Amino acid sequence: MWPVGGPLRGGLVVALAVWTWSLLPGAALPAAAQGVPVGTAQNAVGTLVVVRTDGIEHRLQGRGSLPLFEGDVLRTEAGGQALIQLRPGMPVALNEKTTLRLLSRWDKTTGTMRILRVRQGEVWVKAGDGARQLEIETPTAVAAARDAEVDLKVAEDGQSVLTVVQGAAEFGTPFGVCSVKGGTASVGARGAACTTPQPANAQTTVSWKQAVAP
Amino acid sequence: MRRIRTFRWTRSALAITSLTALGGCAELQSKEPEVSGSRVFVANESSNSVTVVDGDSFQVVGTVDSRNHATHDLAVSRDGRWLFATNLASGRLSAINTRALETVASIATGDRAHVVTLTNDNRQAWVANIGENTISIVDTTTFRILGTIAVGKGPTGLTFSRDGRFAYVSNQGDKTVEVIDTASHRVLKAIPVGTNPHFLVLGPDGRIWGTNTGGTDIYVIDPGTQDKIASINVGPAPQQIAFGFKGLQGPNAYVTVAGLNRVVVVSTDPQNLRILEQIDVGQRPNGISGNREGTRLFVVHEVSNDLKVIDTGSSSVLATVPVGRKPIRVVYHGS
Numbered sequence: 344m345w346p347v348g349g350p351l352r353g354g355l356v357v358a359l360a361v362w363t364w365s366l367l368p369g370a371a372l373p374a375a376a377q378g379v380p381v382g383t384a385q386n387a388v389g390t391l392v393v394v395r396t397d398g399i400e401h402r403l404q405g406r407g408s409l410p411l412f413e414g415d416v417l418r419t420e421a422g423g424q425a426l427i428q429l430r431p432g433m434p435v436a437l438n439e440k441t442t443l444r445l446l447s448r449w450d451k452t453t454g455t456m457r458i459l460r461v462r463q464g465e466v467w468v469k470a471g472d473g474a475r476q477l478e479i480e481t482p483t484a485v486a487a488a489r490d491a492e493v494d495l496k497v498a499e500d501g502q503s504v505l506t507v508v509q510g511a512a513e514f515g516t517p518f519g520v521c522s523v524k525g526g527t528a529s530v531g532a533r534g535a536a537c538t539t540p541q542p543a544n545a546q547t548t549v550s551w552k553q554a555v556a557p
Numbered sequence: 558m559r560r561i562r563t564f565r566w567t568r569s570a571l572a573i574t575s576l577t578a579l580g581g582c583a584e585l586q587s588k589e590p591e592v593s594g595s596r597v598f599v600a601n602e603s604s605n606s607v608t609v610v611d612g613d614s615f616q617v618v619g620t621v622d623s624r625n626h627a628t629h630d631l632a633v634s635r636d637g638r639w640l641f642a643t644n645l646a647s648g649r650l651s652a653i654n655t656r657a658l659e660t661v662a663s664i665a666t667g668d669r670a671h672v673v674t675l676t677n678d679n680r681q682a683w684v685a686n687i688g689e690n691t692i693s694i695v696d697t698t699t700f701r702i703l704g705t706i707a708v709g710k711g712p713t714g715l716t717f718s719r720d721g722r723f724a725y726v727s728n729q730g731d732k733t734v735e736v737i738d739t740a741s742h743r744v745l746k747a748i749p750v751g752t753n754p755h756f757l758v759l760g761p762d763g764r765i766w767g768t769n770t771g772g773t774d775i776y777v778i779d780p781g782t783q784d785k786i787a788s789i790n791v792g793p794a795p796q797q798i799a800f801g802f803k804g805l806q807g808p809n810a811y812v813t814v815a816g817l818n819r820v821v822v823v824s825t826d827p828q829n830l831r832i833l834e835q836i837d838v839g840q841r842p843n844g845i846s847g848n849r850e851g852t853r854l855f856v857v858h859e860v861s862n863d864l865k866v867i868d869t870g871s872s873s874v875l876a877t878v879p880v881g882r883k884p885i886r887v888v889y890h891g892s
Contacts, residue, residue: 446665448700449624458665460702480702487701501704517681517694517703517742533704534741 380410381445381457382429386555389423391437411445418442419464426555429457433475436552438465438496448478465496467552484531487513491525494549503531508545595848595891596655597855598640599864600628601881607631607642608864608880609658610855612848612889615866615876619658623651630672630886634679637890639697641682643670650684650695655890662700666693671713676739677721685712685726692726692737706742708735714757714767718780725765725778727754734767736783746783750776756797761808762825768795768812775812777827787827792817796843797886800825801851801869809833811854811869813842820845820856820867836872838865844887857884 384391384403391403396414403409403425411417411427417437419425425437429445437443441464448456459466460480470477470488479486479493482501486493491510497503505514506528514521514529519536521529527540528548595612605628607621625644628651632641640653648670652662668688675682681703682695692706692715710730717724717739724737733747734754753771760766764786765778775795776788793816800808803822810823820842822834840860847854847869854867857880864878864887 448665449663450700451659451661458702460665478701481704482707483704485701485703515696515701515703534738534743 378412380430381413381447382411382427382433382435384409384411384417384425384427385557386426387419387423388425388554389420389439391423391425392418392420394418413445413447415445416442417445424552424555426552426557428557429477431474432471433457433477434469434557435459435477436467436555438467438551440464441466446480461495461497463497463499465494465551467494467549468492481531483533484514484516484537486523487515492549493523494545501533505529505531505537506543506545506548507540508549595889596637597846597864598631598633598655598888598890599844599857599880599884600631600642600886601862601883602627602629602645602885603883604628604881605644606881607640607653608884609655610864610878610880612853612891615878617878617880620881621653621658621660623653624660624663625649625651628885629670631888632673632675632682633888633890634675634697637892640888641673641675641695641697643673643684645669645671645687648686648688650682650693652697652700664695664700664702666695666702667691667705672715674715674717674724677717677719683715683724685715687711687713687729690728692724704742706737706744708737708744709733709747713755716757716759716765718765719759719763723780723783725757725767727757727767729753729755729771734765734778734785748778748783748785750778750785751788758798760798760810760825761800762827764827766798766810768798770794770796770815773816775810775823777830779827787830789823789830789832791821791823791832792819795821797845799845799847799854801847801854803834803869803872806833807869808851809869811836811845811847813838813845813856815841815843815859818842820854822872834872836867838867838874839863839877843885846887846889848889849891853889855887855889857887859883859885 387403393401394416419437419441427435442462444460446458458478469492476489481497481503484503491512492508494506507523509525511524514537516531521537523529523540528543529540530538597610599608609619625647627646629645630643642651648668650664651660666684667686671687672685684693694703709728712726714727726735736746751769755770757767773790774788779786792814796813799811812821820836839858844857856865866876
């Protein structure tokens with residue numbers, strides 16, 4: 344027979360242990376595919392197609408609240424645009440003919456880094472610090488955004504143009520890294536280091552997102 | 558090449574501090590002392606783990622949870638501090654700290670992440686994703702994916718030339734080995750090699766050695782001409798290749814042949830490839846690796862779930878070490 348309060352006490356101990364463990368640095372586990380939503384799709388001009396890891400497809404047209412999961416592939420069509428909100432507060436806009444996948448990297452020290460793997464198209468992202476940082480991968484480059492607003496356009500051949508609207512972002516290819524500041528743009532192409540950032544009209548570059556902007 | 562740096566969120570402060578201090582150092586390094594003693598690492602596909610064995614005493618010193626599923630291939634850094642493991646079912650690469658015996662990062666590479674190889678300077682890990690026909694290029698400092706390269710159907714083997722100018726990728730579906738120019742990341746050539754090519758390794762002669770796992774032969778590619786220059790039948794389902802010496806004889810190629818439950822020993826002169834010997838081992842040998850001196854071979858067996866240590870001088874088994882379920886790959890690192 345349990346002593347009075349035994350099971351309850353045991354449960355409290357377990358709960359306390361789990362809670363304490365969750366506070367430890369780096370205690371976060373690798374993100375489980377299709378487990379907990381990592382964000383929501385909130386608005387689409389035209390149709391936003393979301394393909395789950397099991398191949399099931401969902402479509403968002405207009406405003407809504409479609410949960411997004413790790414591993415989802417998001418796709419906009421010609422003339423379409425979409426706005427998604429990644430947790431814990433990172434708005435991402437997709438321009439027309441964009442295909443990307445929601446991924447993450449887990450690191451014991453820093454926890455989970457949300458990643459957009461853009462195959463083709465254009466995205467606008469507003470990243471914060473801490474858990475609201477974001478990385479955008481393309482076939483030829485990677486951009487790391489922290490406290491920054493950026494636009495990344497990926498051509499069919501993988502060539503990638505990073506325009507920083509506000510703040511600064513690191514932009515790397517297998518051949519080098521650039522620090523790109525607000526109001527400048529850099530290009531990453533196959534077999535080459537990123538180009539020296541040049542002045543760019545960032546507001547014009549991101550004007551496309553007005554139709555779906557938060 | 559400049560290095561991504563300064564991002565406090567990218568990896569451990571220690572690693573970043575060390576890399577900054579070393580500034581432009583060509584290899585993956587930190588201020589920590591090198592790992593002492595030799596180690597043998599075994600990827601256990603059905604246990605999702607890596608078994609770590611002392612390379613001298615042949616005792617298991619630990620098991621590392623890969624924090625992913627279907628741990629398949631391994632690559633160890635030159636200094637022995639880092640081990641990278643592909644995970645087929647997860648499509649991820651695990652980064653393992655070999656001192657702590659702990660997985661410290663999990664990196665999404667691509668569907669069916671199959672094999673991993675470090676560039677000669679250890680700055681990048683290249684991962685072949687068999688499910689999407691790509692190579693992912695992972696920065697071994699930041700763990701970021703720096704880019705991808707589209708390759709042929711079913712990339713299963715990956716290695717670099719001695720000078721690092723070329724990468725070689727075997728494609729099961731195309732029955733070819735593709736040559737990639739590492740300066741441009743362009744595919745230069747596809748070399749027909751045979752049925753279901755799989756494992757690739759740089760030989761001690763500077764040539765590229767590969768197995769046709771769907772057939773019965775191994776082959777040799779000359780990086781000078783980028784042609785297949787020799788092949789030899791060794792038996793059904795040749796898996797992997799390591800190199801070693803038998804006394805004065807060698808270097809020899811030691812090939813695990815799953816269909817024979819043997820390691821077949823082949824001379825390495827491409828003008829005169831011939832079978833020298835066959836060594837009985839366990840059931841379905843797959844991974845094989847040799848020590849630096851070429852006197853010991855480590856062979857893992859998918860069915861009997863063990864590692865056999867072979868003395869190349871006597872061609873005899875010195876020890877049998879139980880490992881995890883379905884061991885696929887084994888790599889050795891000596892201090």
